[in-house]
Amino acid sequence: xxxxxxxxxxxxxxxxxxxxxxxxxxxxxxxxxxxxxxxxxxxxxxxxxxxxxxxxxxxxxxxxxxxxxxxxxxxxxxxxxxxxxxxxxxxxxxxxxxxxxxxxxxxxxxxxxxxx
Amino acid sequence: xxxxxxxxxxxxxxxxxxxxxxxxxxxxxxxxxxxxxxxxxxxxxxxxxxxxxxxxxxxxxxxxxxxxxxxxxxxxxxxxxxxxxxxxxxxxxxxxxxxxxxxxxxxxxxxxxxx
Numbered sequence: 144x145x146x147x148x149x150x151x152x153x154x155x156x157x158x159x160x161x162x163x164x165x166x167x168x169x170x171x172x173x174x175x176x177x178x179x180x181x182x183x184x185x186x187x188x189x190x191x192x193x194x195x196x197x198x199x200x201x202x203x204x205x206x207x208x209x210x211x212x213x214x215x216x217x218x219x220x221x222x223x224x225x226x227x228x229x230x231x232x233x234x235x236x237x238x239x240x241x242x243x244x245x246x247x248x249x250x251x252x253x254x255x256x257x258x259x
Numbered sequence: 260x261x262x263x264x265x266x267x268x269x270x271x272x273x274x275x276x277x278x279x280x281x282x283x284x285x286x287x288x289x290x291x292x293x294x295x296x297x298x299x300x301x302x303x304x305x306x307x308x309x310x311x312x313x314x315x316x317x318x319x320x321x322x323x324x325x326x327x328x329x330x331x332x333x334x335x336x337x338x339x340x341x342x343x344x345x346x347x348x349x350x351x352x353x354x355x356x357x358x359x360x361x362x363x364x365x366x367x368x369x370x371x372x373x374x
Contacts, residue, residue, distance in 0.1 A: 152299070186347065188302075188365035234301060244309050245355075246292070246317065247363060249301040 145170045147237050149250035156225045157258050163210075164220040164253050166235030176238040177211065177218045178247070183231040191233070194218065222255075230257045261285050263366035265350050271372045272340045280335040280369050282350030289355045291333035292363070293317075293325060295346040302349060308333055309355070340373045347371070 146169045156162035168177070179191040194202045194211050201209050206223045222229055235250040263284045272278055284291065289310050294302040294317075304317030308327040322344060324336045333352075337344055348369045354361040 147301075149301075186368045188349065188351075190362055193362070244315070246304055246307060247302075249303075251299055251301040 145172075145175075145237050145239065145248050147235050147248050147250040149235055149253050151253050152251075153254045153256070155256045155258060156222070156229075158225055158227060160225055161221060161223045162225055162255065164222070164233055164235075164255065166218045166220070166250055168216050168218065168235070168237050170216070170237065170239075172239055174240045177209075178236040178238070179207070179209070179218075179220045180234045180236060180249075181229075181231045182234065182252070183228075188234075192220065225257050227257050227259060230255060263350055263352055263364050265348075265366035265369050267369060268367065269370050271374065272337075273374055274341060276340050277336070277338050278340065279337075280348055280350075280371075281332070282334065282366060283332045284350075284352040284364070285331065286352060286354070286364065287330070288352035288364075289330075290353045291327065292351040292353075293323075293333070293335045294349045294351065295319065295344075296349060296368075297346050305335065305348075337371075340371075342373045345371060345373045 148167045175196045177194045181189045181191050192204045192207050208221045210219045232252045232254050234252045236247045239245045266281045292307040293305040296302050303319050306325040308314045311330045326334045350366040351363050353363040
């Protein structure tokens with residue numbers, strides 16, 4: 144079974160600075176998808192960014208980018224120019240190859256606080 | 260476009276009571292999911308339905324039952340609630356067709372407390 148590990152339970156960043164959230168995963172599959180979700184205090188789960196394992200290029204969405212290291216099974220999220228609205232819980236997630244029965248496996252999450 | 264809706268948003272039950280959490284999506288998605296979120300545990304899959312008419316157990320199915328009523332609706336039932344089922348419950352849905360992997364959409368969650 145696949146596992147996703149987020150070893151840092153909490154992190155803090157100064158507003159306008161850059162922060163990197165770590166995630167590692169374990170799988171024997173060669174094709175899969177990785178995601179970062181944001182959960183603000185409202186509880187709503189918001190997709191931040193996704194990465195297809197077959198793509199070598201790291202995904203980028205505005206201030207959010209990932210460092211995907213397939214051989215190391217590492218998938219970190221970098222948030223640039225941090226804003227107060229970035230304060231939230233962030234979850235890393237893995238999905239096995241496409242198909243109706245493929246499911247998301249989540250890490251335990253990391254709480255990010257942003258200092259003004 | 261409402262997306263994924265869940266009712267109720269909050270619920271308090273006494274041990275042994277039963278209840279059904281409702282979930283509906285208006286995106287014509289094939290697959291639907293129920294998760295629970297506990298502090299320090301992330302989201303764990305309870306049950307899922309890959310398509311209308313099918314349901315399968317996830318990681319933590321004990322104490323729960325589900326019904327995929329139609330393509331839109333997927334309900335989660337607690338037959339005899341226990342304090343260990345105090346949690347936040349999320350419903351999600353996803354389009355699954357062809358070879359592309361589509362984004363999973365989440366409902367707003369239901370906070371359930373069992374006393």
